[in-house]
Amino acid sequence: MRAHWLLAGLLALGIGAAAAQGNPERDADRAHAIQQPAEEETILPEGEGRTETFAYCTACHSTAIIRRSRFTRAQWDGLMDWMADTHGMNPLEGEFRDQIVGYLAQHFGPARAPSRGRNPFLN
DSSP states (O other), X not given: OHHHHHHHHXXXXXXXXXXXXXXXXXXHHHHHHHOOOOXXXXXXXXXXXXXXXXXXXXXXXXXXXXXXXXOOHHHHHHHHHHHHHHHOOOOOOHHXXXXXXXXXXXXXXXXXXXXXXXXXXXX
């Protein structure tokens, strides 16, 4: 029954039965097209804790999610608990946690308004 609904959903999306069964040539091309070059630590800003942050965080995800986030220190700290509770991340504790959370808060904290002032047309 579940396979029937999956196939119906794929057909509704216009993917077709052939795609549902798989096409080795197309799948190989698609896999090749979405591969990203390996990230390097230098993609993150220099600072104390960069090496630890890069090594610990990229074990589960790319740095893109870090680089686009703008959280307060308290939010980064809470996120560590959420990732451990929800996604099975090894809990961060002690000085190691402080170092990573401190690095994230310093380099990926809330965005600041430009020195000319805030744009009144934006929230």
